[in-house]
Amino acid sequence: MSTAVERVEGVMALFPRCDINTDAIIPSTWLRTASADLGKGLFGGERYDEQGREVESFILNQPAFKQSRMILADENFGCGSSREAAVWALVQFGIGCVLAPSFADIFYENAFKNNLVAGIIDVDTYQELKALLSEHPEGMAFTVDLHSLSVSVSDKNNPKHNRSWSFKMPASRVQAMIRGDDEITSTLHHKVDIADFYTKASNEKSWLFPDHLIGQMADATSNKTS
Amino acid sequence: MNSENGLTLFDKIWNAHRIRHLDDGRDLIFVDRHVLQETTSAQAFDNLRKTGRSVRYPDLTVATQDHIVSTMPGRSEDSNPTGRELMQLMRSNARSAGIRHYGVDHPSQGIVHVIAPELGLALPGSILACGDSHTSTVGGLGCLGIGVGTSEVEHVLATQTLVLSKPKPMRIWYEGKLQAGLTAKDLILHTIGKIGVAGGRGFAVEYAGPVIEALSIEARLTLCNMSIELGARLGFIAPDDKTIAYLENREFAPKGSDFAQACIYWRGLQSDPQAEFEKEVHIDCTTISHQVSWGTTPEDVVSIDGVVPDPGQVDDPARRDRISKAIRYMDLNPGQKLSGLPINIAFIGSCTNSRLSDLTLAASLVRGRHVAANVRALVVPGSMSVKREAEALGLDVIFREAGFEWRDAGCSMCVSINEDVVPPGARCIATTNRNFENRQGPKSRTHIASPAVVAAAALAGCIPDSSMIHHKAECF
Numbered sequence: 001m002s003t004a005v006e007r008v009e010g011v012m013a014l015f016p017r018c019d020i021n022t023d024a025i026i027p028s029t030w031l032r033t034a035s036a037d038l039g040k041g042l043f044g045g046e047r048y049d050e051q052g053r054e055v056e057s058f059i060l061n062q063p064a065f066k067q068s069r070m071i072l073a074d075e076n077f078g079c080g081s082s083r084e085a086a087v088w089a090l091v092q093f094g095i096g097c098v099l100a101p102s103f104a105d106i107f108y109e110n111a112f113k114n115n116l117v118a119g120i121i122d123v124d125t126y127q128e129l130k131a132l133l134s135e136h137p138e139g140m141a142f143t144v145d146l147h148s149l150s151v152s153v154s155d156k157n158n159p160k161h162n163r164s165w166s167f168k169m170p171a172s173r174v175q176a177m178i179r180g181d182d183e184i185t186s187t188l189h190h191k192v193d194i195a196d197f198y199t200k201a202s203n204e205k206s207w208l209f210p211d212h213l214i215g216q217m218a219d220a221t222s223n224k225t226s
Numbered sequence: 227m228n229s230e231n232g233l234t235l236f237d238k239i240w241n242a243h244r245i246r247h248l249d250d251g252r253d254l255i256f257v258d259r260h261v262l263q264e265t266t267s268a269q270a271f272d273n274l275r276k277t278g279r280s281v282r283y284p285d286l287t288v289a290t291q292d293h294i295v296s297t298m299p300g301r302s303e304d305s306n307p308t309g310r311e312l313m314q315l316m317r318s319n320a321r322s323a324g325i326r327h328y329g330v331d332h333p334s335q336g337i338v339h340v341i342a343p344e345l346g347l348a349l350p351g352s353i354l355a356c357g358d359s360h361t362s363t364v365g366g367l368g369c370l371g372i373g374v375g376t377s378e379v380e381h382v383l384a385t386q387t388l389v390l391s392k393p394k395p396m397r398i399w400y401e402g403k404l405q406a407g408l409t410a411k412d413l414i415l416h417t418i419g420k421i422g423v424a425g426g427r428g429f430a431v432e433y434a435g436p437v438i439e440a441l442s443i444e445a446r447l448t449l450c451n452m453s454i455e456l457g458a459r460l461g462f463i464a465p466d467d468k469t470i471a472y473l474e475n476r477e478f479a480p481k482g483s484d485f486a487q488a489c490i491y492w493r494g495l496q497s498d499p500q501a502e503f504e505k506e507v508h509i510d511c512t513t514i515s516h517q518v519s520w521g522t523t524p525e526d527v528v529s530i531d532g533v534v535p536d537p538g539q540v541d542d543p544a545r546r547d548r549i550s551k552a553i554r555y556m557d558l559n560p561g562q563k564l565s566g567l568p569i570n571i572a573f574i575g576s577c578t579n580s581r582l583s584d585l586t587l588a589a590s591l592v593r594g595r596h597v598a599a600n601v602r603a604l605v606v607p608g609s610m611s612v613k614r615e616a617e618a619l620g621l622d623v624i625f626r627e628a629g630f631e632w633r634d635a636g637c638s639m640c641v642s643i644n645e646d647v648v649p650p651g652a653r654c655i656a657t658t659n660r661n662f663e664n665r666q667g668p669k670s671r672t673h674i675a676s677p678a679v680v681a682a683a684a685l686a687g688c689i690p691d692s693s694m695i696h697h698k699a700e701c702f
Contacts, residue, residue, distance in 0.1 A: 018544060019423055019523055023662040028643040032294065032308045034268045034315060045664035050650055074544065076424040079457060080660060081641075082359035083266065084375035105393075105427060105459045106359060106373060113377035172250030183377075184279070187385045190246060190254055194387055197245045197256050198283070207480035207488035208258055208352055214285045 004180035005115045008096035008144040010069025013059050014133040020073055021080035022107060026089040038085055039092030060093075064139030070097040070151075072129050077118075078107025087114045097144045099151060099167055101126050112173050113183065117144055119151070119167030129165065146174050232498025234395040235464050236430045239370050239495070243353050245387065252391050257372075258352040260382045261338050262289040262325070264309075264316035265643065266357030270380035271319040279384045284324040286386060288347060291316055291329050292337045294643050297606050297633035301330055306644050323383075334477075336609020336635040339363035339371075339577035343447060344611055346476025350465035350492040355382050360577050360659065362453040365462030366446030367469055368495055370430075373459055393460060396429035396505040397497070400437035402512035407695060409587070410445035411579060411657070411676035413437070413509075414452045415517035419527040421507055426458030429505060432497060433463050437511045443472040444583040451578045452659050455524040464496045516692055518564055518675040519661045521552035526661070528564060530679060531691050536560035555663055556671050557653075565691035569673070571654040572603040572684035573666075575633075576640035579657035579677050580608030582615050588681035589621045591695065597629035598687025604631040604646070606638040630684070642666045655683045 023045075030041030047058050054061040060068060071090070077100040078086060087110045090098065097117035111118040121129070132153075133140060144151045144167075152164035176183070187194075202209045233241075246254040267289070274280065281287060294309030295301065303313045313330070320327035328335045334345060339360050342348040350368035354361065357379040364371035374381075378388060398417060418425075431453055433446075441449065446463050453461025470489055473479045480488045515529040526549075528535075534553060537560060540546040553560060558567075574580070574588050585605065597603045605625050607613040613635060616622060622632045639646040640658040648654045648670035657680050661672040673689065682690035 016544070018548065021523075021660075021662050023660065023665050027664050027668070028641050029668065031265055031643055033311050034272075045668065050668060076427065076457065079423055080359065080454075080662060082357060082373045082375050082454075084269075084377060087375070102424070102427065104424075104457060106375060106454075109390075110375035110377065113375065170250070172252075183389060184277070184381050184384050187254065187381065187387060187389060190387075191385070193245050193254075194256070194282075194385060198386065201256065201258075205488075205491070207484040207491070208349060209286075210478070210480045210484055212481070213478045 003115060005096070005117065005177050006146050008069055008117055010096075010141055011065060011067060011139045012070040012072055012129075012133060012142050013065045013068040014130060015059070015071055015073040016130055018074040019076045019079050022078055022083050022086035023080055025078070025086040026083065030089070031083065031085055037092070038089035039094070042089040042093040064137070067094065069094055070099065070142060070144060071095055072126070072133060073098060073100040074126065075100065075102045077103050079104035082106045084110045084114070087111050087116050091116055099129070112177065115177055117146065117169065117177070119144065119149070119169055121165065121167045125165045125167070146178055149174065231502050232500035234497045234501040234503065235368070235432055235462070235495055236370070236395045236460070237501070239351055239353065240392060242351070248389065252389050255353065255388045255390055257355045257382050257386055257388055258286065259342070259347050259354040260287040260386070261342050261347065261354060261356040262287065262316065262320070262379065263293055263338050263356070263358055264291045264312045265293040266376050267319065267379050268312060268315040269376050270383055271315070271323070273380050274383060281323040281325065281383045282386045287323075287325045287383070289316055289320040289325050289327045290335060290338050290341060292335070292635070293637045293641055295330050295636040296644055297636040297638045297646060299632070299634055301634055303330055309644055333610055336611065337577045337580065337637055339447070339451065340580060340608030340612065343367055344476070344609055346473055346479030349473065349479065349488070350469055351495050355388060359454040360451050362459065362461040363447050363451040363577055365450035365453065365460065366443060366448075367472070368462055368465035368492065370460055370462060373454060393430040394428055394504040395432065396426060396458070396507075397432045397434055397503040398507045398509060400433065400435040400509050400511050402437065402510045404437050404511045404514065407678065408514060408516065409676040409678060410441055410448040412514055412517045413511065414449050415519070415524070415527045415674065416514045417509060418452065418455050418524045419517070420509065421456060423455060423523050423525045424457040426453060426456035426461070429458050430460035431456065431458045431462070433461060434497070438463055439466065442583060443468055444581045447581065448578055452524070455659055465492045516676065516679050516695060518655070518679060518689055519673050520556065520558060520564055521549065522555055522661055522663050523552070524659065524661060524674065526552060530565055530675070530689060532564060534558045534560055534562045534564065564689050567689045568653070569601060569655045569683055569688060570652040571648055572597070572601060572680050573606070573639045573654055573656040573658065574604065574677055574680055575606030575608065575638050576656070576658040577608065577637070578659045580606060580612065582612050584657065584677040585612070585616045585621050586619070588677040589624045591678060591681040592628045592630070592685065593624050595628055595685050597684045601684055601687050603629060603684040604633060604639065606633040607635050609635045639666055642670070648672070655680050655689060
């Protein structure tokens with residue numbers, strides 16, 4: 001990851017469900033190669049019928065939502081499999097932010113690693129945004145701003161209708177995303193500490209790093225060419 | 227955590243692996259073992275190449291091919307052409323990095339979470355990472371198994387560490403006595419039904435209590451396997467004499483004086499009596515019966531003698547809608563009895579239930595009987611070692627004579643990313659861990675249950691009732 005993200009702008013699609021799992025976000029049929037078009041596979045199980053045609057009623061197939069840039073969902077978004085392809089599918093489709101009252105643990109980590117804003121909103125905010133989106137089937141554009149941790153909607157014709165809500169994201173994650181930090185680079189700043197830790201552990205717990213595991217590669221491997 | 231109150235088992239293992247507490251509140255954690263599988267590692271190696279980084283400690287890393295492999299007997303990398311690319315990438319990436327590789331042609335190949343314990347790679351008090359959410363399986367040995375995404379796989383490859391927020395300690399205490407014939411699968415399904423798929427989110431779950439102590443190691447692996455279905459990334463059980471007996475003489479377990487030293491350390495790995503947990507759940511096991519899922523999340527479980535819930539009885543509108551949708555997807559009716567529901571496929575396998583004890587249990591019901599007409603039944607052992615052990619006991623003959631397919635090892639019809647797919651609209655009863663919509667193939671319908679229930683269903687052609695499950699299982 002290297003691209004910095006400060007803001008996401010665009011249409012928000014409503015997925016008013018709890019426990020949206022990563023199998024739903026990207027079905028396993030799209031994971032059979034290293035180079036699949038995951039954006040096309042996003043929500044593939046409900047987005048296409050058995051013949052592979054788009055299901056018209058599915059929100060991301062509706063003209064107003066084909067260019068969605070953010071998703072609003074209910075509790076525990078991204079539960080199930082650890083597949084990071086769920087995040088890749090969202091990002092490749094063009095989604096830059098998911099707002100939900102809670103996220104599954106592994107999805108939450110995977111999101112930040114790919115600059116997908118995973119913003120935690122309180123339940124009242126979820127209900128207000130859900131009501132607003134339900135009133136606007138023609139699609140509504142929002143701005144998610146990482147500096148102010150806010151999601152807002154503005155009406156140029158009637159500024160009185162401007163509204164804004166806050167969301168939560170750990171400060172360190174916000175800064176990392178704005179700077180475009182790479183976590184491996186950050187960790188490698190500690191490489192001396194890591195090497196020292198391993199040396200000490202090897203000495204104190206030789207049982208954990210036995211000789212027949214360490215440095216005996218050639219005999220155990222099945223790496224013959226097929 | 228205030229050490230005056232004592233430490234939890236989780237605190238002890240975590241703290242022993244903390245290299246640094248970082249400024250952002252997260253911990254830099256050393257990873258003792260890293261296990262790779264072919265569907266979540268290719269991009270990680272690709273990124274390493276792009277960034278000019280190498281695998282930091284290849285000796286601590288092991289790779290297998292399991293998810294996308296064909297399970298047809300005698301298969302090779304070419305048997306499932308759509309999976310060839312990812313399999314070959316796993317093999318070539320492992321070779322160039324100097325990582326041990328258990329490919330489809332290796333006698334110890336198998337599902338990551340089956341071979342990590344079998345090979346003695348997962349040890350009590352250690353931390354093992356793997357790009358798969360069921361990595362908590364190894365918690366059955368008192369090992370912290372952390373399921374990670376592909377970016378974290380890359381992070382472990384490059385640094386042998388993870389940067390994580392420390393989860394909060396939680397304990398689920400199992401008391402009473404599990405009725406004869408019930409299994410760890412029934413225990414964990416009941417638990418998920420009780421506390422929900424998000425009940426463990428943010429927590430590291432210790433399973434404890436007299437019922438857990440009585441479980442075999444393989445049963446403990448089954449129990450810990452489904453921690454992620456509680457929303458918990460980590461689930462584990464304190465090691466004891468059974469753990470030590472299981473590990474002795476495993477290929478990569480310590481030997482000789484190292485083993486003796488390890489045993490001393492392992493025997494001290496328990497939560498202190500005064501340790502405090504941020505969440506505690508008590509489960510009385512006496513009234514638990516055979517479980518089966520009816521819906522589309524693992525919390526949608528009932529007794530096999532039970533009925534499909536009535537959404538009309540549910541107050542919360544969001545929950546009512548979800549249950550209604552699940553009932554429609556599964557082609558069921560509110561109040562319908564589960565027993566007697568015809569099934570098309572019975573699948574015994576997956577990292578949850580594909581070990582020797584699972585196959586022995588299923589075979590004890592199947593022996594001398596035959597799969598019902600119009601039912602396709604498969605047994606997919608979790609590893610080639612399990613397959614050989616089962617064949618030495620003659621289980622393959624029992625299954626084959628009963629009409630089951632007897633396959634080579636792999637994830638198979640649990641993730642259905644290979645060619646083992648449930649056809650649209652078909653109903654499968656499986657010993658797997660997820661019953662999501664489309665999980666076993668587009669428009670597939672999944673009921674998850676124990677090996678005993680699935681075996682009985684294969685014979686009856688329908689979800690069985692309790693009276694149809696007779697076996698002499700003890701603590702499976």
